[in-house]
Amino acid sequence: MNVRIFQFNGCNKCFNETILLKGESKYKVEFIQDPQNWKEEKTDVSVITGFLLPDNKEALNKIKKNSEKVIAYGNCATTGGVFALANQKGHKVSPLNKIIGDSININGCLGEIEELKLEIVDKDLPNLKNLCIVCGRRKTCDYLDDVKRQIDLDDTETCFNDLGYLCNGFVSRECKERCIDYNAPCRGCKPIIERSGIRMLGMFGTLMGNIEVATEHSEKGATDKLADKDDDVTENLPDIVGNFFRFTLPTSGLPKGRIPSNGNLLEDVFTGRLIEELPLISGLLGGDHSISLTLKIIETYEEANNIEVSEQTKKYRHDLLKLENELKKVIHSKDPDQYKKITEEIRKIAGNMNLSNVFFGGFRSQIDGNDNFEDYKTHVFDVVEGTYKNGSVEFTIDPIGIVKEIKIKEG
Amino acid sequence: MSECEYIKPEVLEKMENIVIFMCNECGQGSANTAGVARMAYNPAIRIVRVQCTGQVGPIQIMDALSNGADAVACVGCCLGACHFFNGNILSMHRIKLMKKLFKELGYSDQFVNQYTSRAAEGETAVGDFEDIVERLATAIREKRTFKDEC
Numbered sequence: 001m002n003v004r005i006f007q008f009n010g011c012n013k014c015f016n017e018t019i020l021l022k023g024e025s026k027y028k029v030e031f032i033q034d035p036q037n038w039k040e041e042k043t044d045v046s047v048i049t050g051f052l053l054p055d056n057k058e059a060l061n062k063i064k065k066n067s068e069k070v071i072a073y074g075n076c077a078t079t080g081g082v083f084a085l086a087n088q089k090g091h092k093v094s095p096l097n098k099i100i101g102d103s104i105n106i107n108g109c110l111g112e113i114e115e116l117k118l119e120i121v122d123k124d125l126p127n128l129k130n131l132c133i134v135c136g137r138r139k140t141c142d143y144l145d146d147v148k149r150q151i152d153l154d155d156t157e158t159c160f161n162d163l164g165y166l167c168n169g170f171v172s173r174e175c176k177e178r179c180i181d182y183n184a185p186c187r188g189c190k191p192i193i194e195r196s197g198i199r200m201l202g203m204f205g206t207l208m209g210n211i212e213v214a215t216e217h218s219e220k221g222a223t224d225k226l227a228d229k230d231d232d233v234t235e236n237l238p239d240i241v242g243n244f245f246r247f248t249l250p251t252s253g254l255p256k257g258r259i260p261s262n263g264n265l266l267e268d269v270f271t272g273r274l275i276e277e278l279p280l281i282s283g284l285l286g287g288d289h290s291i292s293l294t295l296k297i298i299e300t301y302e303e304a305n306n307i308e309v310s311e312q313t314k315k316y317r318h319d320l321l322k323l324e325n326e327l328k329k330v331i332h333s334k335d336p337d338q339y340k341k342i343t344e345e346i347r348k349i350a351g352n353m354n355l356s357n358v359f360f361g362g363f364r365s366q367i368d369g370n371d372n373f374e375d376y377k378t379h380v381f382d383v384v385e386g387t388y389k390n391g392s393v394e395f396t397i398d399p400i401g402i403v404k405e406i407k408i409k410e411g
Numbered sequence: 412m413s414e415c416e417y418i419k420p421e422v423l424e425k426m427e428n429i430v431i432f433m434c435n436e437c438g439q440g441s442a443n444t445a446g447v448a449r450m451a452y453n454p455a456i457r458i459v460r461v462q463c464t465g466q467v468g469p470i471q472i473m474d475a476l477s478n479g480a481d482a483v484a485c486v487g488c489c490l491g492a493c494h495f496f497n498g499n500i501l502s503m504h505r506i507k508l509m510k511k512l513f514k515e516l517g518y519s520d521q522f523v524n525q526y527t528s529r530a531a532e533g534e535t536a537v538g539d540f541e542d543i544v545e546r547l548a549t550a551i552r553e554k555r556t557f558k559d560e561c
Contacts, residue, residue: 088515088516088517195470195473198469198470198473199469199470201469201505201508201509201512202468202469202470202505204508205468205469205501205504205505205507205508206468206501206504206505208504209497209500209501209504211504213500213503213504213507214507215490215503218526218538218539218542219538219542220538220539220541220542220545221526221527221528221534221535221536221538221539221542222532222534222535222538223489223526223527223528223529223535223538223539224489224490224527225524225525225526225527225539225542226503226506226507226510226524226525226526228510228520231507233504233507233508234507234508234511237508237511239515240508240511240512240515241512241515241516244512253473253477254473254512254516255516255518255557255560256560257515257516257517258516258517258518258555258560259515259516259517272515
């Protein structure tokens with residue numbers, strides 16, 4: 001049996017993960033990084049990774065014609081992924097099944113390699129539970145008094161949503177990456193139901209029941225109605241698209257956005273997001289540069305605002321950068337054992353391949369049992385308006401903390 | 412019908428379906444009263460009876476909009492007078508978030524809204540209908556409804 005992995009646009013995190021398939025003896029794996037110029041060959045299983053644009057339609061149809069089975073692996077191919085946030089600015093990122101009609105989906109950012117292995121050999125996937133069922137935190141189901149944007153690490157027992165942090169666990173499946181284990185609320189990359197973002201919006205809107213909503217007297221009806229002006233409800237959630245539709249904008253049933261684009265898809269993904277979301281998003285989409293890009297953004301903001309970081313934090317960050325260089329070498333040599341070893345080391349420090357543990361001012365959870373966590377514990381910081389520049393990254397944020405403009409130079 | 416006086420016919424023609432979710436208590440009560448008094452309202456309005464506006468969430472609103480509705484509104488009991496507990500307030504929170512979402516995507520926030528009415532007064536319901544028609548006319552004039560998606 002032959003398996004071909006096709007990498008389309010965007011970060012190559014999922015593509016790199018498929019290096020682990022090389023260890024399997026049942027099939028032969030071939031990696032194709034330039035699917036547009038692929039000469040057609042009969043394939044048993046084709047795996048599509050990366051986000052897809054209408055330009056890729058021809059190449060995808062060619063793949064479909066020559067394959068017994070097409071699997072979309074990772075969120076970018078299944079639901080649009082984090083790159084699809086650019087659809088808010090009129091881009092046309094679409095999931096695989098909207099382009100070629102149907103496909104087998106393996107969700108997740110990063111997609112789980114064990115599920116892919118099962119799917120390739122036609123075995124049933126495990127029936128995964130809802131994340132809240134396996135989460136260790138307890139729910140109280142009280143209405144919220146306010147929505148908090150940054151995690152305060154004092155309470156590690158109560159449900160994130162009940163503490164006021166938006167957690168997408170309600171609408172997600174349990175997964176391997178488990179952001180919740182590193183004091184980061186679930187970001188919803190593995191939806192358990194269709195149109196998960198819209199459903200979560202309804203759920204969280206209900207939870208906000210104690211927060212004052214503005215009403216006004218209606219001239220025509222002579223009774224009260226919902227007012228148009230901004231109120232506590234809208235001020236508490238400055239970026240709804242980025243928080244609720246982080247991975248599922250093209251499949252959410254919402255129309256394509258009409259905000260003017262600045263032309264660059266990657267910069268459009270970041271524009272409009274919140275400052276505390278920046279490291280989370282760059283951790284998702286940087287591919288083999290994700291660690292350096294994330295740390296660059298964090299350090300730029302820390303230096304400009306005099307946020308002090310401890311020696312221990314610096315040491316761990318340095319280790320991460322070193323691991324990233326090693327990872328690049330391994331990706332080149334495509335050695336599954338080495339890849340496994342290095343990603344495990346990255347996971348030990350950064351929590352998962354999405355770098356959930358990395359944040360402004362330190363880390364969100366304890367890395368080594370022997371460390372003193374207080375040394376490198378992250379804390380709540382103030383949002384400061386201004387333009388931040390440091391080498392390859394430049395971004396401007398407004399008083400609420402929304403990114404107005406961002407420039408990222410390649411490499 | 413007062414809105415015909417200043418909404419141009421070509422704008423009114425574009426309004427085919429306006430879905431109104433009315434609660435079974437005050438909302439539907441006021442519509443009944445309006446019916447008994449033979450008050451007229453825009454023929455595009457389609458009333459859906461629900462037990463409480465607290466039942467209506469973003470999913471129902473998106474279902475209506477993606478299946479051809481031009482505008483969606485909820486009409487519930489007056490503030491503090493929900494016949495259950497606080498369904499009308501909860502619905503207001505969710506609709507407020509929907510409005511913000513549409514604005515973030517570059518569309519008008521005028522074609523969804525929540526109103527209240529009094530069962531004993533039919534004009535409160537008809538007034539609410541006039542208001543949503545007027546708001547939808549604004550969105551159509553600005554070319555910022557879902558049907559204007561480019």
